[in-house]
Amino acid sequence: MPTDARTAPRTTTGLRWPIEPLQGGWYTAAEHAAIQEVVTDSASWRTGWKGPQVADFEESFAARAGTAAAVSFNSGGTALEMVLRALDLQPGDEVISCALNFVGTHLPAIHQGGTLVLAEPDPLSLNLDPADTEQRITARTRAIVLTHWNGHVADVRPFLAAAARHPHPVHGPARVIVDAARACGGTAPSGAPVGREGWATMFSFESKKLMTTLGQGGMVTTDDLDLAERLHRLRTYGGRDQWGTNQMLTKAQAAVGLVQLRRLDEMNEARIARAHRRTALLAGTPHLTLPETVHGRRHLYYRYNLLVPEHWAGRGRDLLMETLAADHGVGSLINDPLTYDGHQYISGHTAGQRCPRAEQLAARLLCPVLHPLISPDEESVICQAIRDATAHVANVIDG
Numbered sequence: 001m002p003t004d005a006r007t008a009p010r011t012t013t014g015l016r017w018p019i020e021p022l023q024g025g026w027y028t029a030a031e032h033a034a035i036q037e038v039v040t041d042s043a044s045w046r047t048g049w050k051g052p053q054v055a056d057f058e059e060s061f062a063a064r065a066g067t068a069a070a071v072s073f074n075s076g077g078t079a080l081e082m083v084l085r086a087l088d089l090q091p092g093d094e095v096i097s098c099a100l101n102f103v104g105t106h107l108p109a110i111h112q113g114g115t116l117v118l119a120e121p122d123p124l125s126l127n128l129d130p131a132d133t134e135q136r137i138t139a140r141t142r143a144i145v146l147t148h149w150n151g152h153v154a155d156v157r158p159f160l161a162a163a164a165r166h167p168h169p170v171h172g173p174a175r176v177i178v179d180a181a182r183a184c185g186g187t188a189p190s191g192a193p194v195g196r197e198g199w200a201t202m203f204s205f206e207s208k209k210l211m212t213t214l215g216q217g218g219m220v221t222t223d224d225l226d227l228a229e230r231l232h233r234l235r236t237y238g239g240r241d242q243w244g245t246n247q248m249l250t251k252a253q254a255a256v257g258l259v260q261l262r263r264l265d266e267m268n269e270a271r272i273a274r275a276h277r278r279t280a281l282l283a284g285t286p287h288l289t290l291p292e293t294v295h296g297r298r299h300l301y302y303r304y305n306l307l308v309p310e311h312w313a314g315r316g317r318d319l320l321m322e323t324l325a326a327d328h329g330v331g332s333l334i335n336d337p338l339t340y341d342g343h344q345y346i347s348g349h350t351a352g353q354r355c356p357r358a359e360q361l362a363a364r365l366l367c368p369v370l371h372p373l374i375s376p377d378e379e380s381v382i383c384q385a386i387r388d389a390t391a392h393v394a395n396v397i398d399g
Contacts (some may be wrong), residue, residue, distance in 0.1 A: 016024045016329030017094050021371040022303070022354035024209045025260065025267040034255040035214075041172045042251065052155035053254035058219070060261055063201075065195030067221040069228035072249040072257075073235055076204025080145075082234045082247070083177055083200045086227055087142055089114040094137055095144040096174075099358035100129040105147055105179050110349045114142065118340065120357045124152070124292040126305065126365075129357075130158035130300045132177060137166040143173045147196060148183035150335060150367070151210075151300030152291070156190045156197035174197040182302035184210045195221040205253075210268060210300060211260040213253035268300055270372035274379060275301035278370070281383035286313070287390050303335045303367040306386075308393075310344035316397045321366050323392050328385035332368040368381055 015310060042049045054072055062070035069157035073079040084095070095109035101116040109116045120132040127149050137144075144159050156176060160196065163173040176196065179202035180186070186194040222228055226247050238244025249257075260267075276384040289307035308317045325328040338358055340347045 013329045014329060016327060017331050017378070019325075019333045020335070020367075020369060023206060023207055023212070024371075025263070026373060028259075028263070030259045030263070031256050034259050035252060038255045049251045050249045053251045053258070054249055055256040056248045057249070057257045057261070058257060061195075061219055062221060063263065065193050065201070065221040067196060068223045068225055069221070069224075071220045071228055071231040071235070072254065073218040073220070074218050074247050074314055075208075076202055076218035077104045077108065078235075078247045079204075079220045080105065080177070080202040081111065082231055083220055083227070084108050084112040084114065084143065085113075085203060085234060086230045087112070087175065089142060092140050093142040094138060094140045095143045095145060096133055096141060097223065097337055098147055099340065099353075099355035100126060100149070100336065100362055101147055101339055102181070103265060103339045103346060104181075105145060106339045106343075106346050109143075109145065109347070112347065112392055115140070116140075116350055118353045118355050118358075120355050121149070121361060122389070123357065123361065125138070125152050125154065126292075126361060127152060128159075128180045130155075133159060134162040134166070134183035137162060137174065139169055140164070142168060142171060142216055143175045145177045145178055145179055146198070147179040147352045148186060151182050151186065151302035152305075153183055153186040153188055153194055153298055154165070157190060160198070160321075178202070181206075183300055185268045186300050187298040190232055193373040199224060200227060205257060205260075205262060210271070210302060211264050213249065213257040213259070213260065216258065217249050217253050246346045263340065264324075264393075267372055271301055271370070272299070274370060274372055275304055277376070277379055278304060278383055281352060281380065282386060283385050285390060287394055288386075301370060305335075306366050306368065306372040307361070307364045310360065310364065312393065312397055313360060314391070316393055317364055318367055319396060320389055320393045323389040324385060327392075328389060330368060330382055330389075332366045334362070334365055335367045336362075 056069040062163045089112050093114050094117045095114040096117045098121050100121045122129045128146050159176045167173045176198040178201040180194050180201050183194050184203050200222040201218040205213040207215040233239040234244045235247040291305050321332050340350045
């Protein structure tokens with residue numbers, strides 16, 4: 001049975017390596033200089049906190065993604081919510097999303113008036129399963145929210161094709177909205193940069209993400225200029241003719257974002273190198289399924305996913321996490337539990353929906369801490385701890 005997210009082990013006392021990094025990348029003198037520059041520039045009452053930095057950041061981000069537009073927001077969650085708001089969902093309109101997900105991906109669909117339809121993950125990549133998704137498309141489906149889960153870039157094309165095969169009778173094919181909160185800088189199997197495919201792609205710059213803008217921030221990329229204009233209005237009080245609010249990124253955040261964007265490949269490559277070394281060190285470890293990789297997809301390893309055997313699901317996985325923490329000082333987390341098991345609001349709005357495959361995978365999943373700045377010596381210690389803790393659990397579970 002899946003572990004209740006409220007009781008999943010989250011031991012922090014005495015950990016040498018925390019359950020998760022609180023800063024996804026790292027800052028350098030360049031980010032500090034950018035902050036100093038905007039603070040100095042904004043000191044004048046004639047200038048204040050206005051300036052070209054936000055527009056420059058959006059332009060640079062769109063250029064990297066290869067899209068016609070990029071619209072920044074104060075968070076990734078806000079960005080996704082406003083994309084869904086732009087659909088003008090009506091009661092009964094359906095939004096399909098993977099059950100194995102972050103709650104922030106599911107809450108906006110419900111809040112904007114949609115019916116959240118949960119779908120199964122692929123058993124290897126843990127991304128949304130295209131075949132299962134297509135079976136759940138109905139005449140009420142307005143959107144498919146596809147998450148590049150934990151940095152493993154999904155193939156968007158099967159979802160676009162499925163939406164085209166089952167168009168909404170009024171609105172046409174369901175909009176494919178991509179959640180790339182954990183995949184900034186990735187490359188799709190098609191060769192396109194993450195952000196290029198789909199109707200719209202959301203990015204998050206929250207502190208733990210692959211790049212960050214002073215702890216919070218978000219972006220939407222799209223080729224739909226009408227959508228981009230709608231998003232601009234939604235984030236700035238609706239222009240003059242519709243509802244809106246203040247969801248702007250700040251000048252200082254954008255200035256740091258420009259530096260982080262230039263350094264994104266450097267930070268991602270360091271993370272990938274650490275993950276590949278971990279995979280090499282853990283290769284052949286009994287009872288563990290290591291992260292699945294597919295040729296042509298750039299796995300960014302926002303999290304390093306491990307799966308324990310099916311008969312360890314729940315109890316064995318929890319014991320492994322507890323052993324890593326208590327005996328070795330290695331933190332890990334379940335990233336993510338099932339949203340409908342761990343969040344009462346989502347559970348109430350998805351009553352009666354069950355995804356058995358997602359439940360089983362969630363009960364087998366753990367993510368030991370990974371960060372680009374973990375040293376090779378530290379990584380060796382962490383991997384030995386994982387091997388030793390796994391052997392201990394095998395003795396307990398299997399005798």
